[in-house]
Amino acid sequence: MARNFQAGALRQQMARVLQAAGSSADEARQVADNLVMANLSGHDSHGIGMIPRYVESRLEGGLQPNTGMKVTFDGGAMLAIDGQHGYGQVVGVQAIELAMERAAQHGSCIMALGNAHHLGRIGHFAEMAVARGLVAVHFVNVLSRPVVAPWGGSDGRFGTNPCCIGIPLPGREPFVLDFATSRVAQGKMRVAHNEGRRVPDGYLIDEHGRPTTDPGVVVVPQSNGLLGALLPFGEHKGYGMAIACELLGGALSGGGTWHRQPDMRREVLNGMVTILIDPQRLGTGAAFEQEAGAFVDWLMQSPPAEGFDRLRIAGDPEREARAKREREGIVVDDHTWAEIVTAGKKVGLTDLPA
Structure with a gap:
């Protein structure tokens, strides 16, 4: 079973839970908006189910509400920042x-962010950058229970580590490539488990490595x-x-x-190294615009293969999902909703619709 919510109503209810957990009204609204946007984008793994x-x-003492970032090194076009365990959707x-x-000042910037609580969908930050005409590259690690096995290994040794x-x-619409280096995101396994679904072969090994x-x-x-554990995508390449x-996201960021041995703490910390480039300041702006457009035009001339209605580039599926879900609503399975209701009760919010 499942229920359907309009995005606005879902934002409001999730903000209430977050505020009950200690966030200011503004922070609760910002985090709720980010989570619901992930659902709208088709990424329920990074949405309200978190x-x-x-x-x-928060109850364990890992996540610190109402905590902003702290700049620990400022080299102009190079920045080191401590997220101080604040909401990643805020400090990020x-x-x-x-x-x-x-x-904008220097033409490029390298930014290292450590100790941010779960950053959520990394594509959100890339979308912020491309809206300003910037190229963005993000390398991220995950400090939580290690859920991905190395290629050739039989147990979890690191996180889903997105790029x-x-x-x-x-x-035209921007290219936004956002992917876990595991075969599939950990959150998608939570969603599948909550919905009672099996997943395809090649995604997982059990506790015995099978x-x-x-x-x-x-x-x-x-x-x-x-x-x-999850398996890396593309065998040795994803590994x-x-x-x-x-x-990069972990060691170079300072996060x-x-x-160490895994535990069952619920804290999720991310480190992220981001590279931003202004193509116009690089001196190749005109060539970039011409060649990028020419290549995408050429790409789109390929006849769709059997089973495909048209060609897409990274970012298209999210844009299509947003239009559809804004119109038709966001479906939340009953198991996930029950977990959210229970979470609300833990922080004193007792009137979420059961």
Whole structure:
């Protein structure tokens, strides 16, 4: 079973939960807007289903509401920032806004953000940058229970470690590539588990290192309290990309890498290294506009393969999902909604519709 919500109503209800958990009204609204935008974009894994985990992290003392970023190094076009365990949807936006200001001044900026609580959908930050005409590259690591196995390994050793690239395309919608380096995002396994679905072969191994299609192996403890793991995408290629994200997003950001035994804490910390480039300031702006447009035009002339209605570039599926879900509503499965209602009760909010 499931229920359908209009985006506005969902934003309002989620903001109430977040405010009950200690956030100011403005912060609660900003985080709720970000989460609902993820749902609208078709990424339920990064949407309102994260709220129960945020509440639990808050109650554990990991997530720190109403906490802004702290600049720890300012080199003009180079910035190091501490998120201080604040909501990633807040400190991440603060960090990207400062980095965009510096890119406008200097033509580029390298920004390292550490110790941010869950940043959410990284594509949100790339969309902010391309709206200003900037190219954006993001490398992110995840400090939480390690849920992804190395290629050739049999247990989780690191997180889903996303990479994101945003490129403005003058006169058309931007290219926004946002992907986990695991075969699929951890949150999508939570959604599948809550909906009672199996997943395709090749996504998961169980707690003994054996292939499985049960998403519950990375959601709830299995035999002897152990959990399974996701596999990297593209075998050694995704594995290599995940390591790069750990070393850049984690080590280079100063936020840290994962190298300890897993536990069941609900805190999720992200580190992110972001590179912003102004094509106009690089001296190749005119060529960039002409060649990018010519390539995309050429690309779109390919006849669609069987089973496809048309060609798309990264960013198109999210834009299509937003239009559809704004019109038709956002479907939330009953299990996920029940978890949100329970989270609300934990922080004293008892009147969410059950």
